[in-house]
Amino acid sequence: MAMILLFTVIPIHSFASENLSEEITEESFNQLELVESLLESDFMNFKDMTDVLTYEENFITYQENIHENQEGSEIQPYNIFRLLFSLVKSGTNYIVKVTSKGKTIKNVRNGKLEVDVNKHINAKNRFGKYGNMDKLVKYIVEDIRRVDAAGLVKNGDNSIKTIYGKDAKLLEIRFHVKNGELYQFNAFPDHSKRELGNVIYLAPQ
Amino acid sequence: MDNTDIILKEIFTSDILTKSQKILKSEKKITEKLNTNTTDLELYFKLAAVVLEEPEVDFIKSMECMEEVLTFDKTNKEAVIFLSWLQYFYRGYVNSDTLILLDNLLKDIEIDPLSKSLIYLAKSWSDEINEEQHFHFLEESIKNDGTYVSNYFELANLYRAKGDLNKEQNLIIKALKNVEKIYLVDESFDITVTKQYLGDCFKGVINIPTYDIPTYENIKKESILRTVIDSNTISDILENILFRKK
Secondary structure (H helix, E strand, O other), X not given: OOEEEEOOOOOOOHHXXXXXXXXXXXXXXXXXXXXXXXXXXXXXXXXXXXXOOOHHHHHHXXXXXXXXXXXXXXXXXXOOOOOEEEEEEEOOEEEEEEEEOOOXXXXXXXXXXXXXXXXXXXXXXXXXXXXXXXXXXXXXHHHHHHHHHOOOOOOEEEEEEEEEOOOOEEEEXXXXXXXXXXXXXXXEEOOOOOOOOXXXXXXXX | XXXXXXXXHHHHOOOOOOHHHHHHHHHHHHHHHHHHOOOOHHHHHHHHHHOOOOOOOOHHHHHHHHHXXXXXOOOOHHHHHHHHHHHHHHHOOOXXXXXXXXXXXXXXXXXXXXXXXXXXXXXXXXXXXXXXXHXXXXXXXXXXXXXXXXXXXXXXXXXXXXXXXXXXXXHXXXXXXXXXXXXXXXXXXXXHHHHOOOOOOOOXXXXXXXXXXXXXXXXXXHXXXXXXXXXXXXXXXXXXXXXXXX
16 A cells, blocks of 8 residues: 655646636636637646646636636635636535546546535534534645645545644545546544555645 | 443443544454354444444445455345445445345345335445436335435435425425434534424434444444434534525
8 A cells, every 4th residue: 555745735837727717807808718828838837737628628617617616615726727626515515526637536426526514524523623614625625636636646545644724633534536536535533543545644735 | 232242332431542442452352253253243243333433434344344244145234235335435336246236135025115225225326327217216215215314315415406406405304304313513503493394203412422332223323324413414404405595
């Protein structure tokens, strides 16, 4: 079983998505042209990109993402050109979609992974002392994105051991990837002493 | 209470051991017993429940225990249902070997309604079914046994995804009628608001027992049937679905 210590977070063109978010609100702007121009520009490192979406796929998924986020989610996309999750709340569930393929994770189950937090992550309110649940779920999803961006995710069972919040609470994230699709994720307070699947030790965000 | 349960109770009520130590020690004791009595299927269920305790939450070991039970008896309904749930909960799907076992159990014409209902529920956790089959399995599950919570919740989720919020709400109301106990996990929980949605089988609000021995029976009630549910879940349902607040 692989035990990998990841000390640093790899920033991946975060400025690109921020610029895009600002520009895209202007009505007159041709958004498809912007996506194309960013892909062709010098500051995008093509060597860093593996299995990116086509221009058209990027445009469509980004449009969908903007729409979803306008529907009430506070959670914004991280980056359009690497693994990108959109995360929205629907009833008591969170819905996760992949809007840009990552290194190992190319999609989620059925293109739309629905997680009932009360049944999974926060069963019996076990994260009651970890603060706001939206923030925690976003943190978990972001950690999955980070380890994928770092090339540490494997098909099968994965486990991230990390810490969370100002008072450095222990957090263990478990997730399963099948044929490049994120099928399930869950989280637990504290760290298991066992190495279950592909174990990744991750520095906090 | 048998001898193993007495030992486990001693371990789990210890003030000295950490939670991890309690799990490890219990695991060791049960494994020792299994070494001398490999066909005691109850012990596998006990072990499967113990290793699921936090912080270890060893789903893999728990699945191995159920697979072991099934090597002795492929028609053990509880083992097949529990294994299905473990696979679904941990990995998001029930694997094809387990689906075959579920189908084989359905061939038994004398199977009890609750088991049949849970088998259909478990079949709905497959990743090889289409939307129509998903609806069908959950409807079959409710048709065979409508006395628990999770099959209603899961069908309600499907209707919400289709945008039919009235059907979602109706199913949630039916589900709440089957709640037997509510674990109090937040001080702000107000039972008087919830009471109108609960049925005759409701036995009361209780604190989460911290001294209990982990058992499959509890896992079944809390996670598979969900007839024992926490107050946080109830509050979220009331706020987000029944009262439709944003």
